[in-house]
Amino acid sequence: MSHATIEKPVEADAPPTTHGTDEKGRKTTRTILAIGFVVVVALALLLVFTAPTEESSRITIGFSLNSFFLWLGGLNPLVQIPAVLLVFGVVVAIILVLIEFAPRPGRGYFIMRLVACLVIPVLALLLLRPYANAVVYVVAIALLVGALLFFADFRARQGAGYLFQLVLFMAPAAIMLLLGLIYPAISTIFKSFFDKTGDEFVGLENYIWVFTNPVGTSSVINTIIWALLAPVISVVIGLAYAVFIDRARGEKFLKVLVFMPVAISFVGAGIIWKFMYDARQGDQIGLLNAIVTAFGGDPVQWLAIKPILNTLMLLIVFIWTQTGFAMVILSAAIKAVPVEQMEAAELDGTNAWQRFRNVTVPGIRSSLIVVLTTITIASLKVYDIVAVMTGGRDETSVLGFEMVNQQQRFQSYGHSSALAVVLFLFVLPLIIYNARSMAKQREIR
Numbered sequence: 001m002s003h004a005t006i007e008k009p010v011e012a013d014a015p016p017t018t019h020g021t022d023e024k025g026r027k028t029t030r031t032i033l034a035i036g037f038v039v040v041v042a043l044a045l046l047l048v049f050t051a052p053t054e055e056s057s058r059i060t061i062g063f064s065l066n067s068f069f070l071w072l073g074g075l076n077p078l079v080q081i082p083a084v085l086l087v088f089g090v091v092v093a094i095i096l097v098l099i100e101f102a103p104r105p106g107r108g109y110f111i112m113r114l115v116a117c118l119v120i121p122v123l124a125l126l127l128l129r130p131y132a133n134a135v136v137y138v139v140a141i142a143l144l145v146g147a148l149l150f151f152a153d154f155r156a157r158q159g160a161g162y163l164f165q166l167v168l169f170m171a172p173a174a175i176m177l178l179l180g181l182i183y184p185a186i187s188t189i190f191k192s193f194f195d196k197t198g199d200e201f202v203g204l205e206n207y208i209w210v211f212t213n214p215v216g217t218s219s220v221i222n223t224i225i226w227a228l229l230a231p232v233i234s235v236v237i238g239l240a241y242a243v244f245i246d247r248a249r250g251e252k253f254l255k256v257l258v259f260m261p262v263a264i265s266f267v268g269a270g271i272i273w274k275f276m277y278d279a280r281q282g283d284q285i286g287l288l289n290a291i292v293t294a295f296g297g298d299p300v301q302w303l304a305i306k307p308i309l310n311t312l313m314l315l316i317v318f319i320w321t322q323t324g325f326a327m328v329i330l331s332a333a334i335k336a337v338p339v340e341q342m343e344a345a346e347l348d349g350t351n352a353w354q355r356f357r358n359v360t361v362p363g364i365r366s367s368l369i370v371v372l373t374t375i376t377i378a379s380l381k382v383y384d385i386v387a388v389m390t391g392g393r394d395e396t397s398v399l400g401f402e403m404v405n406q407q408q409r410f411q412s413y414g415h416s417s418a419l420a421v422v423l424f425l426f427v428l429p430l431i432i433y434n435a436r437s438m439a440k441q442r443e444i445r
Helices: 023-049 065-073 077-101 108-127 135-154 163-191 204-210 215-247 251-263 265-276 287-294 308-333 339-347 352-363 365-380 384-389 400-407 413-444
Strands: none
Touching: 023 135, 065 077, 077 108, 077 163, 108 135, 108 163, 135 163, 135 265, 163 413, 204 215, 204 413, 215 251, 215 308, 215 365, 215 400, 215 413, 251 265, 251 308, 265 308, 265 365, 265 384, 308 384, 339 352, 365 413, 384 400, 400 413
16 A cells, blocks of 8 residues: 655745754854954954054044034024934934835845945944044944844844844944943943043042042942932821822822922022021021021021031932922822722721731832832932032032032042942942832732
């Protein structure tokens, strides 16, 4: 009895075969990409540490971002916005065309992807107008990055064009993050190990200055005081407002009054409270000293009482602006606590305080964490209140203010960078904790 072989028909719409579906192919791809990445990093380091020669001239494509902004600055202000929108529209149109057409199968689209992978990185890097003798490194890095992208896309398990399209979607945001966040952060860390001019390597000398110099030490101590007291007091007062105002008549009107300081900038709040603390001979315009003199006392220079009281006076301004924010978030969280839980606790014979402590607070725990970490990060970065009210005098300086002060007033980029890194290290654990808490909440949902 013969057995006929039955061939399975090939589907017309089956995805194209790739070169990275088998284990051996994936291993080869990963090896080549790793080697290419190492070469790119090596070329980048050569680009950074190779000094330009004085006799060589700049080599560009005849156009750069710098020349574009210079040209844009020379235009009429009414023409600048349409010009920016036009350029932005052209860039977006090119990206959308590539996203739509380049991933399609076919020789023509294959060539389009290849040209885009090689040309776009070269144009992007040359638009930055490299140093005089660095054009070789720039072009080599750009071509190698483009070749690695094309190779990874060609061998992707999802088929050629998938990775290319994904990178194009992510490229604008990634470039903005790279130029606006990652590169400045790396540059700041790098400069923190050099002297005030940025020419001589001094190791940890700037960090030693931060923790031993009176100015740096007081900045660190005051920042810690701000980070410990400001969020706790703001959340406690905001939570009290949220609980009691929810039960009061005219809830909306009262919430608007409490929330109004949030709409005021730190500069405006600093000016308002500077008048509150004002001290002078004769008639007082500051509310606090008007009360003091009304009872027969002498005017008090509130912002000059060191070492702690003047810092607490500045803290009051910050708490005044953040309490409304805490109240709004926590009020919404309290309203989301299930009524059934409150009723069950009431049937068990608990009083109002017990229901608040055992039902309400656990129910708004995630909101409390978000508000606490948000206000803590804001208190660590505070600058405006200190700059407006005291200018950092009388031991009121904080890391955010002193960082700017060292750079602008003393032209000490090393000290300024070290202060920025210390501030970043203070903020980083809070950001990580907040991100992990939000990830856990998403997992629960």
